[in-house]
Amino acid sequence: MRNTITRRSTLKLLVAVPFAGAVVSACGKKTEPDSCQDVAGLNDADKATRTTLQYTDRSPEKDRHCTVCTYWQPAKDVAQCGGCQLVKGPIHPNGFCTAFAAKPA
Secondary structure (H helix, E strand, O other): OOOOOOHHHHHHHHHHHHHHHHHHHHHOOOOOOOOOOOOOOOOHHHHHHHHHOOOEOOOOOOOOOHHHEOOEEOOOOOOOOEEEOOOOOOEOOOOEOOOOOEOOO
16 A cells, blocks of 8 residues: 555645634634624714713723723623623723723722
């Protein structure tokens, strides 16, 4: 029996490797949403509030983010955006706004 690499076996391998990588990466569980900036369903006043309170998906301070804020409303699934009592629309767990108020200890 000869151990030769044929064009057919090489092509099969070239097709299988990227497919296997895609399957493995799709199996990974997301621990947070990618972005919570979609404000398409908000009215102008709610959009203005987000702007006025300077909402952002990524807090500039590591110990001040939405999940430790009094106004945070967690999503049912960690891969989805949560909510806020003050800022309407989708809110990222690692987000921040100027109305941040730490939860009481």
